[in-house]
Amino acid sequence: MRIPGPERQEDGGLSAIAAVGGLHRYQLLLHEEYGPVVRFQLPGADAAVSVADPVLLEATAHLDKRPEALFAFLDPLCEAGNLQVLPTGEHTPWRRLLLSVFAGRPSHERHFAGFTESARELADRWAETVEDEEVELQKELTALSLRMIGGFALGGGGGDGEAGGEEEGGADRVVVAFEEVLTEHLGRLYQVPRTDPHAAERAEAALAYLRGRVDRVVAAHRSDGRTGRSDLIGALVEAGESPARIRDTVMMTLLAAHHTTGVAVSWTLRLLGRHSDVADRVVAELDRVLGDRAAPDYGDLRRLPYLDRVLKESMRLFPPGPYGARETDEDLALGPYEIPAGTTVFYPFWAVHLNPAYWPDPERFDPERFTPREVARRPRLAYIPFGIGPRSCEGAALATVEAQLILAVLLKRLRFRPVPGHEVTPVERFVLWARDGIRMTVRPRRA
Numbered sequence: 001m002r003i004p005g006p007e008r009q010e011d012g013g014l015s016a017i018a019a020v021g022g023l024h025r026y027q028l029l030l031h032e033e034y035g036p037v038v039r040f041q042l043p044g045a046d047a048a049v050s051v052a053d054p055v056l057l058e059a060t061a062h063l064d065k066r067p068e069a070l071f072a073f074l075d076p077l078c079e080a081g082n083l084q085v086l087p088t089g090e091h092t093p094w095r096r097l098l099l100s101v102f103a104g105r106p107s108h109e110r111h112f113a114g115f116t117e118s119a120r121e122l123a124d125r126w127a128e129t130v131e132d133e134e135v136e137l138q139k140e141l142t143a144l145s146l147r148m149i150g151g152f153a154l155g156g157g158g159g160d161g162e163a164g165g166e167e168e169g170g171a172d173r174v175v176v177a178f179e180e181v182l183t184e185h186l187g188r189l190y191q192v193p194r195t196d197p198h199a200a201e202r203a204e205a206a207l208a209y210l211r212g213r214v215d216r217v218v219a220a221h222r223s224d225g226r227t228g229r230s231d232l233i234g235a236l237v238e239a240g241e242s243p244a245r246i247r248d249t250v251m252m253t254l255l256a257a258h259h260t261t262g263v264a265v266s267w268t269l270r271l272l273g274r275h276s277d278v279a280d281r282v283v284a285e286l287d288r289v290l291g292d293r294a295a296p297d298y299g300d301l302r303r304l305p306y307l308d309r310v311l312k313e314s315m316r317l318f319p320p321g322p323y324g325a326r327e328t329d330e331d332l333a334l335g336p337y338e339i340p341a342g343t344t345v346f347y348p349f350w351a352v353h354l355n356p357a358y359w360p361d362p363e364r365f366d367p368e369r370f371t372p373r374e375v376a377r378r379p380r381l382a383y384i385p386f387g388i389g390p391r392s393c394e395g396a397a398l399a400t401v402e403a404q405l406i407l408a409v410l411l412k413r414l415r416f417r418p419v420p421g422h423e424v425t426p427v428e429r430f431v432l433w434a435r436d437g438i439r440m441t442v443r444p445r446r447a
Helices: 014-019 024-033 054-060 067-079 088-102 105-127 139-152 170-189 199-226 232-238 243-274 276-290 298-303 305-317 349-355 372-377 396-413
Strands: 037-042 045-051 134-136 324-327 330-336 337-339 343-345 414-418 425-427 432-434 437-443
Touching: 014 024, 014 305, 024 037, 024 045, 024 372, 024 425, 037 343, 045 054, 045 425, 054 232, 054 330, 054 343, 067 243, 088 134, 088 232, 088 243, 088 330, 105 139, 105 298, 105 396, 105 414, 134 139, 139 170, 139 199, 139 243, 170 243, 170 305, 199 232, 199 243, 232 243, 243 276, 243 396, 243 432, 243 437, 276 298, 298 305, 298 349, 298 396, 305 396, 349 396, 396 414
Parallel strands: 045 343
Antiparallel strands: 037 045, 134 437, 324 343, 330 337, 414 437, 425 432
């Protein structure tokens, strides 16, 4: 049976995607018109099939190859081969190593105090703002999450000396340098007209600084034996990874992790600001579990089930990474369709999360969708904010801990309200970004 989809276009689908404001929204429209499986053109992958049904997705969950052309924009950040498209033989042990760090409780606990300190510093600053002063959540929270993941990846923020701030500039310089690199390479990806003739030069200098910073931390690990698996660089050194691969891993971790957490928390606070009844229930749970404490301990996070449901519902409505992709290495049966080898299989997370067959009234914000009973009634892959299969996000557990902690610290101290008249429009960037920011007013709860 032929897979339905739009007519072929000479420009490879670029104009159709641009006309609706980006690839993620294009996917929503395609599935609304053609159903759960759609054939379409994608720049960098002429033959692509998008799947928005979680039952049909199960047939693709084993795929372990990413289409190289779609991830080529990350090549400049990697010296030892693009980590997003490593062949299975290299990727599997590398992934196993990362999971031992990112998904392990020891590493979470080791860095939790540093994460908490960073979150409390932001809460303190916002608590001192003029009443109802506006803040732009995306900018502030991505900077916060970059500091947190930077401390984790470089070994700082938890008492690890050199990477934690003894070097002049400390974490702030890492934040600035990484933003220079990210802005430049995202601009190339989305063909943003360059208005600053020195931007590329600054980005190259920033990239050299970051690689040098990582090299110094690696040298410190090698000289004094700091190779515990609760630290990313220590685990990579212990595993015998090359200096270039270690640098690449840290750079990719910074790139992938900081926007994921910052954007997820931003959208969550936006939703809570628009649903005061849900926000009140979150605050009541925080007060009950934490009492007079301003921040949770690591073990407290498991005692905040409603906060967890709120975060999950927010990432359903606004998944930080709005899509993923794999490539078939052999013919694949997908329901009534036959997918030939070499086809790009596209995972439209947003369309999956808004599929009305599994999410009644899908655009309604309702954390009760994630009670254990409701979760058990849905297919396993109906909710996939971190992807699926052997190429899913290795940092999912760490990102969740960070997001829950940030939300708990901020909501224990502060109330957030939308700025009247400010429109928040999701657009495609490296993540699901708000085009004109997410501006909200902040005031201490005691007021």
